[in-house]
Amino acid sequence: MAEHEELAVFLGDWHAEGTSYGGDEQSLDNPHAGASPWNSVHSARWHSGNYFIVQEERANGPFDTLSLMGWDAEAGRYFARTVENHGFARDYTLTVDGHTWTLTGEHERATYRFGEDGRSQEIAWEWKPAEVWLPLCDRTANRIN
Secondary structure (H helix, E strand, C coil): CCCHHHHHCCCEEEEEEEEEECHHHHHHHCCCCCCEEEEEEEEEECCCCCCCEEEEEEECCCCCEEEEEEECCCCCCEEEEEECCCCCCCEEEEEEEEEEEEEEECCEEEEECCCCCCCCEEEEEEEEECCCCEEEEEEEEEEEC
């Protein structure tokens, strides 16, 4: 299987619910401070040619993200490039181990664990507001198509 074909697990329409964290009161002693409900939908499709995935996410807040994911053959790695409606642009390296994908960036990192049937995702994001990683959000996504 070509590397880019492994990205197909992200395809489809998904609904996610969970909890987001953050704010000035979040710390090592209180990592889940600022907890609030998370509710989002995200949709991923192949870009023409079926080598790259385009994903859009709309979350409460509002928080909107556009991502491009793919396999960079020259660098020999998966990548994600995201932009969001608050002006942030982020680059991530993606790695895969079985049903688990890990996104690693300078400011955030995430783990996506896909269910055996490919119809669910357990998603955990962390952020690094200072020198330590703290929970950013935990959510479960289910395929809606």
